[in-house]
Every structure is written in structure tokens, then in C-alpha cells.
Amino acid sequence: MLDLKKITQALGDLDEKNLLDMLNEFIASGPTVEEAREVVAACQEGMTLVGDLYEKGIYFVGDLIFSGEILTAALALIKPVIGAVNGPKVGTMVIGTVQGDLHDMGKQIFKNMAEAAGFEVFDLGIDQPVSAFIEKVKEVNPDVVGMSGVLTLSLDSMKDTVEGLKEAGLRDDIKIIIGGSPVTEAACKRIGADAWTINAAEGVRMIQGWVS
């Protein structure tokens, strides 16, 4: 059996080649579904290491994005063994960049980390109108809605989205987190969100707290 600590460490070190070599060897050995699930969990722990290193200022956003790429490649290798890579789902989330803003990166980082933490994430994409959030919330009944934006203008769109969710009678059933460079405590209050962050790892910890 594969040394799971080495898997976790390789992902934490962003050592793609080493990780994929180990996984290819593992797949070739004909593992059981249970063993494969343990490897997925080890990869998820590796993503936690990446998040910790980011919080300590050792890793940067580029490292976070690359860790998501490595995780995707690793899960693609394991998927044939277990059919689907989803472990136990800890919660459901709808995420999107709000109307008028085409920035994708922050949302993508948050999505990668939330998925690695066991959330099922429905990504609406960029430049999403209020109606898109409302429709998706009605459809999937998530625990959390995440709104992302980089432009100062996005704060208004976030406020409009929260208002829209209120008017649709959906606000009380969900928690809302907002993220992006213009977001502050004061903006969070004005917008009517439950939490704000400019740090994906911190944000994921917050939403974990909501569903635990």
C-alpha cells in the first residue's frame, strides 16, 4: 500500500511529478475502492497543507492555483478506480463572480479549496446577474452562497444580489460569504453578507464552521 503521508507531502510541496508517479504506480497495483478513497483523503490533506503555507506567507496565489491543477490531475487518475471521487459531502455551495465583474481567479481559488474540503460547489461563472444566483439557489438549495468580485463596482452588485435573495424569500435559509480585494468589514455590513474574506483558506474555514 502507498504511503499516504508521502502523497500528502508531495501535494503540499507542489511536487507534481513525484505525486503523479506515485499515483500511477498505485493505480497499476490494482487498488481497492477503499484504498483509493484513502488516497483521495490524503490529497485533500495535501491541499490543507498548501492552504496553511499560503496563510503563513510562504506560498502565493500562483501556488494555490497550481495546487488545484495538481489535485485535478491526481483525481483524474484515481477516478476510474472508484467511479466518482467525491468523498462524504460536508456541504453545498453556490459561487459566482457578481454582475459587471469578469474576474475569475479569486473565485476559482476558493472553489478549488472548498471542493478539496469536501464541499459540492456549483460555479455560476463570471458576470452573473442577481437572477442567476436566485435560480441556482432555488434549484440546489445550498448551505452557502459565495460572491466574488475585484472591482469596486462589484460591491453594489453584491448588495443587489443579497437584496434579490431576500426578496425571493431565500436569504434566511443560507449563509452568504463575500470575497475579493474591495471587500471589507464595513462593506460586508452594507451588503448584508454573513462573512467576508480576502483569503481563500480563511474563507473555507468560515464556511466549514457554518456546516459543522
Add this chain to the structure above:
Amino acid sequence: MSDPMTVFNEKKERVVKTIRREETDKPPFMLIADDYYPYYAGVEKSAVSSFEMATDVVAKVSDDLQYDTTLTPWMPANLMYGPKIDILGGGTYTVRNFEKMQDPEKVLIMQADEYPKLIQDPINYLLETVLPRRFEVLKDINPEDKYKRIVQGVLGEGQKTQSYIKACEEKGSHIFMSAILVNPVDYLFDLFREFTGIVSDIKRCPELVRDAGLTLFEGYKPMLRGLKPADDKAIFIPMHLPAFLSPRDFEKTYWPSFKGLADYLVEQGHNVIYYFEKKYEHLFDYLQELPQKGVIGIFQEDDLRLTKKKLGNTMAVAGGLSTTLMQHGTKQECLDLVKGLIEDLCPGGGYFLAPDTPMMFQVDARPENLKAIADYIKDCKL
């Protein structure tokens, strides 16, 4: 009251001295704004259909705020970018509601395994392989027409833009930017590989990213030779990728062509103004190695006092006027901010009071707050 030309020349002198990191008679104020101009002037963007009308908008704001310089005048997207986009039949940029926007989903047109082709023969690779992927109109046309169309698309109605800038200056608004460039590795990021692509390349094949950057830098040189330097102006280079890179990745991939281009531009007599978007403190050791004259840095999120302390012997710094505070704070809070900046950063010269973020939207400052700041600066003597 002094005549307009005298006032303009005084502003220009303040700008030149600040670039040289010399002290000035009063705090130098650089506006960094785009679509905020028509908002402040109380003009609907849709009502502005000519460069003459746009010039009046800039003049109105300049007269009211009496800034020393503006990084750019208002760049009305429908006049400046629309025609360029049409020449190339679309692409990654669009003009929507009179704003230029880039669609991130259309950026990725170069594959990771194509770096060797770019490095070996950049012109051929760009003209024959990559650009036709983005612009349908470049497919199946003869090389001469293709080249002409690209030049038109890049330069657009360049002469009109130059005339517009001249007209703005004739009406009293000093324009800081002489041209805009992006660093070579940002060029790959912004136009060809998008974010996930470029950061993955940086991890998987750093030498190829570095060499592609150096190849593009060599390709910039002939284009740059036509630019005339001016001691009161600078080439504007917005920095995109480095804020997201570790120092190690930055040094291996981005730095060689960035440093090469900075040295080259300054050797040619140009000033260079960088916009350091987000935080750059982790790269200050490198920035200290930029040319010791002719460099200005606008800092968005870094502590400006620390920045000036660390980089003040290398470059002039700009920023500090929080757009968030200008929108949500009181007039008194804005005045307290500007007083503190002047007190701490103006001694010794080399500091432009400027917004920390380019002002693009109505929400970037309440006009009365910006006006209060501008009036305070105007009446302040050092």
C-alpha cells in the same frame, strides 16, 4: 491669477522634480482616473461622441481639481477601443456600456508545448499561428494585408489619440503617460496563456517562460525606438502577475525580461511608471535593483511609508489616497488621510499623492471628498 500657461508649466516642473525625487514647492497631485472623469464632470458617457467633447470633460475636471498631472486623460472606450476592435473583428476585448472589458474565457490561445516555436521565430509564430486563432479576419489573407491589419489593430487611430492628449494639455491638464506597455511575461499571461496556464508553465517549464519573455523583450526594441522620451512623462507599465508569484518563481521567470526592459527604457531616456497592483513587499529586494533614476511606482495595497523607506532611493512612489475612504469616509477623514500622507511622505521629495486604485466607477469617490482633498493639496505649501 497666473495665466494658464504659467500654471501648466509650474505643474510640469513639479512633476519633473518629483520624478527626480527632488522636493517641490507644494505636494504633487497625480490623478489616476478613467471613467470617473465623466461621472465627476456630470456628463453621461453615452452623450460624448467625439474627442473634442471628451477633451471638454477632462478640462472641466482638471479646472475643478487643479491636479498637477493625470496618469491618463479619460479614455472613452467607444472612441478609443471600439474602432481598434472592429479592425480585428472582435477578439478578447469588447466595449460594453461604453466600457472596455476583457473576456477571460477567450484569453487562452497558446498551448504550453508551443513555447519553443515562440522562442525560435516569434514573428512567424505570432502572425501565422497564434493571432489567427483569436482573430478570424487574419485567416486566409496574404501576409502583407495581415501585417497591415495587425498594425492598424494595435495602433488603432493612434494619431487621433495623440491629438486628443495634446488638446487636453492645451486646455491645462498635464498628461503623465507617454505610452503603455506590459512586461513580456505579463504579455503571455494577459493575451495568450491566462492565469492557470501561465502559473502552471512557471512551475513546469520555468526556463521556457523566462526565454519567451526575453524573446518578446527583444521584439519590443524596434517598436520602442520610435518613442520620443520626455522628462515630464513616463511609459506606463501595469504589473499583473508578480503579486501572485513567490520570489523564487518571480526571479526564475519574470524578472529577467522585466529588468531587461526597465534598463533598456531608462537607457533610451524614458521614465517608466509601474502600477504595482495588490501587494509587492515580498519583491522589494528585486525592485531595489531597478534603475536608480526615471522610475515611478504606484502602489495599491503596500504600506506607502514602508515602501518609500525601502524603495525611495530607487524610485519615486505614488498612491495613498484610498478610494474606499473617498467613497465611504467623511470629508474630515479624507482630510486627515491626506494631511498624514503629506507630513510623512513629502519630505525629501519623490512622492506623488495619488489614488491607490485607478478611479473607474462612480463608487470610487464621492465628488465632494475628492474635491476637498484636491483643494487641501492645492493650498498646501511645503
